[in-house]
Amino acid sequence: MQQNRITFLILVLIFGISCSSESTKDGITITELEERLEDISAIQDDSQRKAEADSLWKQLALEDQIPFKQDSIAIFLFKGEADQVSWNGDFNSWSGDKSFENEGSRIDGTNIWMLKAVFPPDARIDYKVTIDESWILDPVNPHYQWSGFGPNSELRMPEWKPEPLLERIPEAPKGSVTENILIKSTHLGYDVQYQVYTPVGYESLENLPVIYILDGQEYSDDKLGGTVVMLDNLIHLKKIKPVIAVFIDPRDPTDPESNRRGEEFGTNEDYNDFFTKELMPKIESDYKISAKKNDTALLGTSLGGLNTTYLGFLNPDKFGKLAIQAPAYWYKEKEIFGLVRGTEKADFDIFMSVGTINDNIPDTRMMKQEFERLDLDMNYLEVNEGHSWGAWSAQMDDILIQFYKK
Incomplete structure (x- = not known):
């Protein structure tokens, strides 16, 4: 009995110290x-x-x-x-x-x-x-x-935790990012600009996987998407294979205040033709990438997530990996669900995420069910955040490791 009393007093003391420390x-x-x-x-x-x-x-x-x-x-x-x-x-x-x-x-x-x-x-x-x-x-x-x-x-x-890999590792070598490159599109009737990330040691590499990124000017920005830092860090840590990234900018190259994403990303057949018949052949010609579908990924958020789904399901022979963040399916709900529901068989590796705080969650959950119907490989994530780059940038390591784990 005396021993039990002593044990009890010790536990009370420990608990009190713990509470005091926590306070x-x-x-x-x-x-x-x-x-x-x-x-x-x-x-x-x-x-x-x-x-x-x-x-x-x-x-x-x-x-x-x-x-x-x-x-x-x-x-x-x-x-x-x-x-x-x-x-x-x-x-x-x-x-x-x-x-x-x-x-x-x-x-x-x-x-x-x-x-x-x-x-x-x-x-x-x-x-x-x-x-x-x-x-x-x-x-x-x-x-x-x-x-x-x-x-x-x-x-x-x-209980929220920051993503540490969005901070550049000092000893991580930096890949190269080109200046804006212009491509004249006959399908769209205007010029489109893009940048290309190549990993360290690119000169000695061959047949690299490639990820095409919509709204590329924001994904490549360290304050927004943080993708360049994330690529350098993950490649340095040997968590992913060396990857080429193509950042496509929907803004008018002559007027950055004019953003054409609302038209381009809304199940636009002309944009699809530009992407698959002009941009992708140009990248395949200029860079040492693999043209295999399983080495080719597409990434977009919001309207870009809608467009990623559209381009992917319209071209299942070209894209094997789709990263869809907070997709704005409401923008072309009838068209995008019609396309996916009309698909009887597909083979994609999919990452899809959405926020629980006033994000595009009802349509995203419905699309998740369609992907499950097709028995697609999928990593589905709901986070307690809103429609924000804070959420999307923190998922870049999940996306890149899922697609390109070394």
Whole structure:
């Protein structure tokens, strides 16, 4: 009995030390935060109330707790004078989803605004603070994620983990990326530009696999897709074979502000003819690649994911691997599902992913069922994120290792 009592006391002591350590590590808890805010609001003296509010704000900023995160709870916070403060982001489709209550409330007697929300504990979410009618980056949050329209602030829930291979390994040799190359398309009636990545040691290599990448100017950007860094890292670590990547840019080469992806990627037969009859033969002629379908991959996100599915199923003799991220099947729903449902037999290695937070999830799940009907090799991934390069870039190692594992 005495021995059991001693054992019990030791366990209590260990548990207490563990809890104390965890509390110190995690900083202020959500209960403490809400109590502090309530106490500050009740202070009668204006100068004392302001001093306490400033002290709390400084503590939260030092602990990287703006926004505040604990378990599955997030509290968006803003400090400043305003008539109205709200938050817009992936969680409300950037104001498109009116069912999400996005307006903040001011803590009485202070200039601190807050909005409490619940997200999966491993979620990563892009957002902006809206002050009256101005959308801004969160001025205290140091974390941000670039999009095709510029940077957004980033909410990182407690269990979310960054992808380390998006950071360049210092000793990893760099492959080569060409300047923009122009190809004159008779099928499209205009010029298209692209860049080509070749791995280190390309001169001594033959019959390399190739991955064609739609929206290539964003996939190749270190702030967005991070694909060049990922290729260099994975090849250096010997996780994948040397690969050639072709980054196709849908923008008008004479006017980068004019993006033609809406027309090109919408089940466009002329774009298909350009791709298969002009671009691919040009790449096969200019670079030491294998023309075998099982060595040829296609990658795209959003409308590019729609187009990847379209080009792949229209040309099953040319593409053996399809990487489809957050596909915007809604854009040409009847056409793309008609094409796939009309397919009785196919042989693709497929990677498909989608976010659970206001992404294109219903159609993606329906297409997953069609791929399962065809008994295709498939890696299907749902992540607790939105329609964001933060999600897509972190999957590049999964895609490349699946297709080109050494």
